[in-house]
Amino acid sequence: MNIVLITAIFAALLAFILGVALGFFKKVFAISEDPLKLQVREALPGANCGACGFPGCDGYAAAIASKTAGINSCSVGGKAVAEKLSALLGVEANMIPMVTVLACQGTKEKAKLKGEYVGAKSCRAAKVAAGGSKICPWGCIGFGDCVKVCKFGALSIGEDGLPKIDYSKCTHCKRCIAECPQWLLRGVPSSGKGAMTLCSNHTLAKGAVIKACKAGCIKCELCVKNCPEQCIVMQNGIPVVDYTRCTSCGTCVAKCPTKAIKLIEKDIIVTA
């Protein structure tokens, strides 16, 4: 018999034996999946975005099934998924839906640039190489590192040079929050109650803010002094609102000379 034919028959036989052996060992040593984990996995949306803090939906499902994670961490699935998991596991769902907000209004028109930046068009690179692109060291650099990581197409850089958030798409997966080298993206409850300062300039020098940006908080504290609920306090140079007490009356917004503070529901979360 020809040597080529013998080799071919031998190879086919070997492949067959190995196939049978593999099938046998797979059955004998198979690790059966926890049925609860499979049910939990079924209830999760399958976005695999990692916003829950686990490596994808499989990882989060395993953690929920083994009771090492709660059921309220899937921001993509939101309240609907938390309620499904609540019914499945008999634990209470208390998810507060959140959306992402940009705490900077330093548009091309309002915030002065340092000069011409010629390096890589990345916010992180510009921060490392030149301390950002604007005179305000806390301002949005505008190269869209946040836009690049959003898996849901909810972010884009607007004509004014700042990221725009499409609230019909934002799932508050927090990827942009983690990516921004200026820490300008924050989570607020999507119910939208309360006011929020849209400036992150922490300097206490009013003159330095005025020099850098027309929309910056100039630390006059008119919002703090005029709030009828007394629910605004200065923290590290920024007026911070206690949402639990704020009634959204708009007094702070009306008093602010630079319009650095805005009502979340009325001025920030615009879905139409």
Ligand code: SF4
């Ligand atoms: S929000 Fe942050 S990541 Fe996004 S463009 Fe501005 S500086 Fe860059």
Ligand code: SF4
């Ligand atoms: S009123 Fe406006 S400028 Fe003055 S402290 Fe409040 S947010 Fe800042």
